[in-house]
Amino acid sequence: MSKTTQIYGIRAVIEAIRAGEPVDKVYIQKGLKGTLIKELEDLLRKSGIPASYVPLQKINKLTQNNHQGVVAAISPVAFLTLEELTEKVFTHKESPLFLLLDGISDVRNFGAIIRTAECTGVDGIIVPKKGSAPITGDTVKTSAGAVFRVPIAKTDHIKDALFFLKASGVTVVAATEKTNNLLYEVDLKGSAAIIMGAEDSGISPSILKEADFLAKLPMLGEIGSLNVSVACGAFLYEAVRQRTL
Incomplete structure (x- = not known):
């Protein structure tokens, strides 16, 4: 794998972290609320995975897919x-x-x-x-x-x-x-x-x-x-x- 893989969508990112994927960083759209977002944030804190809260424009630059305001970067190497x-x-x-x-x-x-x-x-x-x-x-x-x-x-x-x-x-x-x-x-x-x-x-x-x-x-x-x-x-x-x- 020569490039960082992206996972997008709140539930998909949650499941990737739980599955032990080498998540390097998670980008979250500023202002997002809800049960799933709270679940993701709690999981990020427990896992020690860094998160950046960014404008929607930044998320859209990362992927054009149905991201639900959340994109995770998966490292091409396991730490x-x-x-x-x-x-x-x-x-x-x-x-x-x-x-x-x-x-x-x-x-x-x-x-x-x-x-x-x-x-x-x-x-x-x-x-x-x-x-x-x-x-x-x-x-x-x-x-x-x-x-x-x-x-x-x-x-x-x-x-x-x-x-x-x-x-x-x-x-x-x-x-x-x-x-x-x-x-x-x-x-x-x-x-x-x-x-x-x-x-x-x-x-x-x-x-x-x-x-x-x-x-x-x-x-x-x-x-x-x-x-x-x-x-x-x-x-x-x-x-x-x-x-x-």
Whole structure:
């Protein structure tokens, strides 16, 4: 499957969620009322699936079918839980490399990051259930199909994953400009997890506080920051360099 599948109609979306389909996000027309909508909203809250309340025009752009004001995006890949991912990785890898994405919202950046992660041997990518870019056809295309090769887990909060990894002996390194420490001074040869932040705001302060190390890239030009997918590539290839010496 090369594109995100859409399911439309209130009852159809409810049944898809109950059946365990990998629903990435649900779009709901603003102002909708009724028993079924309440049932859907309750189910979304329990499942941790993000919802966006949008104008009718947005729904009509998503599909021309009889949508009843509700459209769900079904991911072309199945996400793992944090527990499933870590159990799978720790069973087969002595010094794994994880990538945590704190609020990457652009689907093309997400795809480019996944592609680089696959090329650099990342063992698993972890994203939050809410606030993360969905996997769309553009994501699949930009990743050059890497979305089907790198395990991706969703967690309620990135901080939950951070605590779990640290307790498992994984060194957590946050990519941020808010430090004087250069990336090249950080040891990435053992079990490690690299955190990359949102395109506009970077890593949230509460996450930065919990990281083992903060690290930045040297910036020699007038522009003060890199595109997040480019910066991610630099961090991951430094890990590769250290691990292949």
